[in-house]
Amino acid sequence: MKSNELRFREVSENADSQLVKIEINHLIPLPSPYDKPQVSAWRELDTDQHRRLVCNLDGFIAAGLPVPQDAKEEQKYIDQFIIGLKKLLSRESNWTFLQPLLLSLDFCARCQTCSESCHIYLASGRNPLYRPSFRSEIFRRLVDRYARKGGALLFKIRGGAIDLNWTTISRLYELSYRCNLCRRCAQACPMGVDNALITRELRKLFSQELGWAPQELHEKGTQLQLKVGSPTGMKPKVVKDNLDFLDKDFSEVTGLNIATPWDKSGADVLLLPGAGDILSFPESIMAFSILCNAAGINWTLSSEAPGYDGVNYGLFYDDLQFIKIALQHARIAKKLGVKKIVMGECGHQHKAMMAVADRILTGELNIPRESSMTFLENLVFSGRIKFDPERNNFPVTLHDPCNIVRNLGIVEPQRRVLRYLCPQFREMNPHGVENYCCGGGGGLSLLSMANFTNWKVNISGRLKFKQILEAFSDQPEPSVKKYLCAPCLNCKLQFRDLLEYYGAKEKSGIYFGGLAELIVNAMVDLKNPFITWGEY
Amino acid sequence: MFWHIIIFSICGIALGILIYRVVNIARLPVHLRWELAPVPHDKTREKYGGSYLEEQEWWKKPVRKSIIQPLKYMAAEIIFLRGVWKNNRSLWPFSLCLHSGIYLMIGMLFLCLINALLIAIELPADITDIMAETISYMALISFLTGSVGAISLVFKRLIDHDLKPFSTAGSFFNLVLLAIVFVSGAVCWFYQGEFGDLLSLFLSKLITLEVIRVMPLTFILYVAISLLFFLYLPVSSMTHFMIKYFLYHAVRWNDKPLNARMESELRNLLAEKPHWSAAHTGTDGQKTWGEIGNGVRDEKQ
Numbered sequence: 042m043k044s045n046e047l048r049f050r051e052v053s054e055n056a057d058s059q060l061v062k063i064e065i066n067h068l069i070p071l072p073s074p075y076d077k078p079q080v081s082a083w084r085e086l087d088t089d090q091h092r093r094l095v096c097n098l099d100g101f102i103a104a105g106l107p108v109p110q111d112a113k114e115e116q117k118y119i120d121q122f123i124i125g126l127k128k129l130l131s132r133e134s135n136w137t138f139l140q141p142l143l144l145s146l147d148f149c150a151r152c153q154t155c156s157e158s159c160h161i162y163l164a165s166g167r168n169p170l171y172r173p174s175f176r177s178e179i180f181r182r183l184v185d186r187y188a189r190k191g192g193a194l195l196f197k198i199r200g201g202a203i204d205l206n207w208t209t210i211s212r213l214y215e216l217s218y219r220c221n222l223c224r225r226c227a228q229a230c231p232m233g234v235d236n237a238l239i240t241r242e243l244r245k246l247f248s249q250e251l252g253w254a255p256q257e258l259h260e261k262g263t264q265l266q267l268k269v270g271s272p273t274g275m276k277p278k279v280v281k282d283n284l285d286f287l288d289k290d291f292s293e294v295t296g297l298n299i300a301t302p303w304d305k306s307g308a309d310v311l312l313l314p315g316a317g318d319i320l321s322f323p324e325s326i327m328a329f330s331i332l333c334n335a336a337g338i339n340w341t342l343s344s345e346a347p348g349y350d351g352v353n354y355g356l357f358y359d360d361l362q363f364i365k366i367a368l369q370h371a372r373i374a375k376k377l378g379v380k381k382i383v384m385g386e387c388g389h390q391h392k393a394m395m396a397v398a399d400r401i402l403t404g405e406l407n408i409p410r411e412s413s414m415t416f417l418e419n420l421v422f423s424g425r426i427k428f429d430p431e432r433n434n435f436p437v438t439l440h441d442p443c444n445i446v447r448n449l450g451i452v453e454p455q456r457r458v459l460r461y462l463c464p465q466f467r468e469m470n471p472h473g474v475e476n477y478c479c480g481g482g483g484g485l486s487l488l489s490m491a492n493f494t495n496w497k498v499n500i501s502g503r504l505k506f507k508q509i510l511e512a513f514s515d516q517p518e519p520s521v522k523k524y525l526c527a528p529c530l531n532c533k534l535q536f537r538d539l540l541e542y543y544g545a546k547e548k549s550g551i552y553f554g555g556l557a558e559l560i561v562n563a564m565v566d567l568k569n570p571f572i573t574w575g576e577y
Numbered sequence: 578m579f580w581h582i583i584i585f586s587i588c589g590i591a592l593g594i595l596i597y598r599v600v601n602i603a604r605l606p607v608h609l610r611w612e613l614a615p616v617p618h619d620k621t622r623e624k625y626g627g628s629y630l631e632e633q634e635w636w637k638k639p640v641r642k643s644i645i646q647p648l649k650y651m652a653a654e655i656i657f658l659r660g661v662w663k664n665n666r667s668l669w670p671f672s673l674c675l676h677s678g679i680y681l682m683i684g685m686l687f688l689c690l691i692n693a694l695l696i697a698i699e700l701p702a703d704i705t706d707i708m709a710e711t712i713s714y715m716a717l718i719s720f721l722t723g724s725v726g727a728i729s730l731v732f733k734r735l736i737d738h739d740l741k742p743f744s745t746a747g748s749f750f751n752l753v754l755l756a757i758v759f760v761s762g763a764v765c766w767f768y769q770g771e772f773g774d775l776l777s778l779f780l781s782k783l784i785t786l787e788v789i790r791v792m793p794l795t796f797i798l799y800v801a802i803s804l805l806f807f808l809y810l811p812v813s814s815m816t817h818f819m820i821k822y823f824l825y826h827a828v829r830w831n832d833k834p835l836n837a838r839m840e841s842e843l844r845n846l847l848a849e850k851p852h853w854s855a856a857h858t859g860t861d862g863q864k865t866w867g868e869i870g871n872g873v874r875d876e877k878q
Contacts, residue, residue, distance in 0.1 A: 134851040140605040141828045148817045151743040154665040231660035233824030252855035361858045364870040396610040409636045419633045450614035450628025474614040474626040
């Protein structure tokens with residue numbers, strides 16, 4: 042099959058074969074020294090994975106759907122899918138996104154302007170499977186056929202050509218996890234149609250009706266957070282112990298007296314961090330602690346589950362899980378009587394609490410919420426802490442997390458900080474609201490089943506990696522240490538995988554971290570540099 | 578009175594369907610926020626697409642909104658197809674041709690209506706003649722650009738490997754119908770001459786309910802085809818010219834924080850009873866969204 046000749050009917054055919062094959066040589070080239078494709082690191086699925094899991098899409102597995110036992114089970118899921126389609130169009134079951142969904146379904150001009158803006162489609166060498174419009178169009182035709190009055194006629198007029206069978210729904214399910222939900226396609230669409238929204242609605246249908254969702258987002262994500270407090274599995278006592286240890290450790294290293302406050306009633310600020318930072322990037326949470334204490338901010342963390350973990354993976358795939366977690370976060374803040382909630386450096390958390398959940402936080406739950414970008418900017422320019430920008434005199438570029446920048450319009454505060462504190466700050470191109478996703482958005486940075494990391498680092502993260510290299514192209518040698526500022530936990534997880542895979546530290550001297558760490562690194566009061574250029 | 582009955586009926590039906598569709602969309606429930614930068618109504622941050630959420634303690638400050646900026650944004654989008662220019666340049670010239678033809682035809686019809694009124698009130702012929710000539714030239718450009726745009730898009734959808742898989746019977750029907758409208762207009766223009774006079778007089782007799790005498794065949798064909806198109810328009814996806822308002826203003830640019838009016842509607846929506854089958858949702862058609870969201874966490878500390 043030629044890469045530009047994928048027909049819609051093929052989605053329903055050849056159940057046991059892969060729909061497309063991704064050739065590493067078709068991907069867009071990267072600059073030297075990454076221009077030779079790393080074929081040895083391109084992992085194929087093994088026999089056991091082929092036996093246990095549905096592997097009929099593109100040779101990768103993100104969602105990990107088990108092979109059904111028999112035709113009866115397949116039919117059960119098909120029937121549920123049809124019921125789910127109807128529920129998505131109903132007010133009582135889907136008022137949350139009904140208007141945007143109907144508008145996006147009915148007014149696509151099918152002009153493919155969206156595809157030209159999609160980093161995944163472009164990076165793959167324009168593989169038609171990854172067009173934002175491809176999965177949307179399949180979904181649209183199925184909605185026409187099974188969920189609308191006069192469906193059969195509408196189906197024919199609007200293209201038809203898709204059978205609804207096990208093959209179709211299993212491929213659609215996996216395909217719904219080939220999108221970062223970054224909404225660059227929606228931004229480009231002259232109509233305003235939102236393919237990322239359609240993808241999310243697809244994921245929602247599978248989760249809320251069929252009970253299908255990647256375990257990293259569901260069982261080990263939202264369910265674990267609702268059960269114990271955090272997808273990391275950390276319960277309140279463990280979190281407090283961990284932070285206590287970090288406080289002592291970093292106090293020793295920095296010469297500052299770091300003490301994280303817990304459960305202060307009536308504090309001005311409740312910081313809602315990503316608990317994943319505590320385990321994976323502890324310098325991030327410590328940096329916040331140092332800055333808040335140094336600036337004399339009356340702040341607190343919450344030890345009540347899930348108040349110490351601001352993530353909300355429901356944003357990626359399930360409205361009901363989303364609402365449960367968002368309401369809990371707000372209730373905890375209300376109980377503490379804080380004046381405002383400040384989001385940690387976590388993109389989807391920003392979008393979840395500052396925008397999407399805004400309309401369900403009614404009455405007393407409507408506690409003011411502020412971005413850490415704004416909070417940190419105010420802190421830096423308040424005059425309460427002395428900084429020496431020369432301490433950050435190394436190349437720095439900024440990755441714009443989609444959920445903070447494109448989805449919320451928070452663009453400049455972090456840039457004002459970087460322009461002040463980083464003499465060698467340079468932008469990527471494009472940047473700001475037109476940035477490219479890191480490749481881990483939409484929850485994908487959390488998915489690591491089988492060979493999916495291969496897909497993320499080679500395809501969804503490819504354009505971003507190219508951007509990073511181009512931003513540092515004036516000083517490419519590894520001896521010059523370069524800092525990729527990524528103020529988002531999930532983006533950092535993706536960058537860890539991406540930069541490790543390509544050996545970017547060894548070959549190009551590229552490191553990554555958040556914004557708070559850069560700010561602390563410039564503090565005059567610090568004995569030693571905060572940024573240690575260590576292991577990822 | 579044949580033409581009067583036909584035209585007024587068709588206009589009434591078409592307008593009725595259009596209003597029905599728009600009202601149905603407007604009445605859909607308020608949804609969760611799903612805005613997307615750049616949101617051009619922010620007065621001070623429009624250049625880079627920033628929003629009021631950048632502001633420290635934004636809830637204590639008034640949000641300064643611009644009326645002009647969104648209009649400028651939409652004007653560039655609608656008239657020059659800015660999004661297509663930026664992201665899909667190979668499509669842009671064809672789409673611009675078609676849309677220019679449509680806009681000129683709308684402008685031409687509007688001028689025609691004015692001229693028809695002027696004729697009806699028996700304004701001096703000098704003025705109405707100048708108007709008719711302007712209308713003629715507008716019509717010519719409209720018919721030519723529209724024909725070129727519509728026909729070229731038909732071919733583009735047939736041969737372009739990016740567009741072909743996505744082009745449906747509906748897409749082709751819309752384009753072919755548009756092409757027929759423009760081509761029939763062009764045929765009438767070249768065959769009949771004095772198109773502006775013809776159309777102005779026709780509309781004038783419609784407005785004054787006077788008897789319309791025998792019209793030239795090419796003109797009848799143009800009017801008949803245009804009426805068929807107008808009847809079809811509100812049931813087609815070409816109503817995106819109206820719906821775009823909702824996609825932009827109700828969704829993409831709808832960054833309004835929760836207010837008292839919205840809260841009242843949202844409390845009603847949170848009282849709706851969803852019914853999803855997956856066990857983890859805890860929905861059975863009996864519990865409300867609010868009850869599900871406030872469910873007690875199964876905690877073991």
